[in-house]
Amino acid sequence: MSDRSRSPYRSTRRGTGGGGARNAPPQPKDPARRAAYDVLRAVHDRDAYANLLLPATLRERGISGRDAALATELTYGALRRQGTYDAVLDACVDRSLKSVDAEVLPVLRLGAHQLLSTNIPPHAAVSATVDLARRVIGHHRSRFANAVLRKVAARDLAAWLEVVAPDRAADPVGHLSVVHSHPRWIVEALAAALGEDPAAGPAALAETERLLAAHNERPQVTLVAKPGRASVADLVAGGATAARYSPHAAYLAEGDPAGLREVRQRRAAVQDEASQLVALALSRVPVEGPDSLWLDACAGPGGKAGLLAGLAGQREARLLAAEIQPARAGLVAQAVERSVRDAGRVVVADSTSPAWRDGAFDRVLVDAPCTGLGALRRRPESRWRRTPETAAGLAPLQRALLDRALDAARPGGVVAYVTCSPHLPETTGTVAAVLADRADAEPLRAADHLPEVSGAAAGPDGAYAQFWPHRHGTDAMFLALLRKR
Numbered sequence: 001m002s003d004r005s006r007s008p009y010r011s012t013r014r015g016t017g018g019g020g021a022r023n024a025p026p027q028p029k030d031p032a033r034r035a036a037y038d039v040l041r042a043v044h045d046r047d048a049y050a051n052l053l054l055p056a057t058l059r060e061r062g063i064s065g066r067d068a069a070l071a072t073e074l075t076y077g078a079l080r081r082q083g084t085y086d087a088v089l090d091a092c093v094d095r096s097l098k099s100v101d102a103e104v105l106p107v108l109r110l111g112a113h114q115l116l117s118t119n120i121p122p123h124a125a126v127s128a129t130v131d132l133a134r135r136v137i138g139h140h141r142s143r144f145a146n147a148v149l150r151k152v153a154a155r156d157l158a159a160w161l162e163v164v165a166p167d168r169a170a171d172p173v174g175h176l177s178v179v180h181s182h183p184r185w186i187v188e189a190l191a192a193a194l195g196e197d198p199a200a201g202p203a204a205l206a207e208t209e210r211l212l213a214a215h216n217e218r219p220q221v222t223l224v225a226k227p228g229r230a231s232v233a234d235l236v237a238g239g240a241t242a243a244r245y246s247p248h249a250a251y252l253a254e255g256d257p258a259g260l261r262e263v264r265q266r267r268a269a270v271q272d273e274a275s276q277l278v279a280l281a282l283s284r285v286p287v288e289g290p291d292s293l294w295l296d297a298c299a300g301p302g303g304k305a306g307l308l309a310g311l312a313g314q315r316e317a318r319l320l321a322a323e324i325q326p327a328r329a330g331l332v333a334q335a336v337e338r339s340v341r342d343a344g345r346v347v348v349a350d351s352t353s354p355a356w357r358d359g360a361f362d363r364v365l366v367d368a369p370c371t372g373l374g375a376l377r378r379r380p381e382s383r384w385r386r387t388p389e390t391a392a393g394l395a396p397l398q399r400a401l402l403d404r405a406l407d408a409a410r411p412g413g414v415v416a417y418v419t420c421s422p423h424l425p426e427t428t429g430t431v432a433a434v435l436a437d438r439a440d441a442e443p444l445r446a447a448d449h450l451p452e453v454s455g456a457a458a459g460p461d462g463a464y465a466q467f468w469p470h471r472h473g474t475d476a477m478f479l480a481l482l483r484k485r
């Protein structure tokens with residue numbers, strides 16, 4: 001287990017100011033660890049998003065090459081494995097970890113990550129981290145960090161897990177929670193979504209464990225070639241590989257997506273493959289009669305709208321993309337610009353009390369705001385931010401959006417309800433609650449519209465589709481297709 005989870009990062013010998021861009025500002029000593037520390041602090045103190053702040057920090061400080069790779073490894077690793085490392089650190093401090101200062105904790109987590117999950121030699125990991133500690137938390141507290149990290153260094157990860165993880169047979173959820181670094185409630189929620197019972201004996205939660213492990217892997221970059229504006233062949237010519245499922249997708253194994261001309265020209269974009277597949281499924285459902293007006297009711301920042309506008313344009317339909325936040329609507333406008341036949345229009349609107357008339361649309365997408373538990377691979381801190389209350393708080397909005405989307409569809413039209421979460425209250429729970437109150441809609445078998453994907457049917461009678469990182473290599477996107485009667 002420790003081998004699989006170890007970082008490919010190999011060296012500790014790097015220049016202290018190395019790799020910077022020309023004319024970059026002077027860098028602090030050990031810029032990689034300093035950048036990782038600063039991002040962890042911002043994530044904790046002001047709810048920053050690591051996937052946005054880290055690239056900006058690296059850019060601003062002119063950190064590139066090996067230092068950028070190390071900063072990324074340390075930041076993402078420390079955030080993803082925070083639950084595991086905190087269990088280890090808790091065993092290494094002589095008071096509760098909760099009482100350790102917020103300035104000190106990121107130092108300890110960065111040290112734990114280097115010691116337990118990278119090939120950085122232990123003495124180098126401790127001394128570089130204590131050097132960092134001296135600079136960011138002062139001499140006195142750096143001695144505390146030194147003492148704790150020396151204790152962490154006494155065992156490898158597997159040996160620590162033997163000590164700190166609850167016994168698997170007695171407490172399978174607690175065991176997986178520590179071993180794979182997820183809050184207990186998320187382990188329970190994911191097990192429920194996979195239909196696994198924690199009380200099912202020694203092999204309980206086998207698939208849940210594969211999912212949790214997948215959340216700690218770095219996801220591959222997937223691109224979408226916008227229909228009519230770029231092709232998968234273009235992306236392949238730029239170094240990508242044609243994707244497994246989506247006819248519009250390609251995987252980029254390495255390099256910056258912006259290195260591809262199609263991405264720079266917004267003819268292609270970064271988009272998870274399941275996000276493409278749910279939009280594609282909506283476009284594939286046969287509808288009788290006109291098929292000329294489509295709605296994306298929750299469009300920001302515009303990933304699915306960009307694809308849908310292209311698909312709509314190719315069959316002479318138009319897409320109205322609605323988004324409540326003006327700034328995000330601006331991103332949607334960029335995503336749909338120059339679609340085939342200029343098919344996309346963007347409107348700032350509240351889709352729970354919309355300006356359009358009922359029955360106006362042939363196809364409607366509701367990609368509802370959700371906990372994002374399906375995108376834990378990409379947002380390393382989000383598993384620690386979400387709570388069961390987050391999901392409960394979103395439920396009324398999710399239901400209202402789906403209800404209004406069904407109103408917006410014409411009889412015979414189709415509505416796709418999508419979440420980037422497999423959490424049942426947000427997926428089948430929302431759909432069941434809305435359908436219970438209306439007789440004018442019925443589920444279609446969503447997986448039938450994605451015949452290229454196996455293992456995606458989910459929910460009662462397999463009516464819905466659920467993608468999974470460990471099965472499909474995608475985000476855990478949920479799709480219900482509903483026919484308006």
Ligand SMILES: C[S@@+](CC[C@H](N)C(=O)[O-])C[C@H]1O[C@@H](n2cnc3c(N)ncnc32)[C@H](O)[C@@H]1O
Pocket residue numbers: 275297298299300301302303304305322323324325328349350351352367368369370
């Ligand atoms: C999950 S995101 C949609 C992602 C998008 N479909 C994509 O593929 O890029 C949900 C979006 O719904 C927007 N939203 C939330 N409440 C809304 C409402 N009442 N009306 C319209 N949009 C709303 C949020 O601002 C957010 O941009």
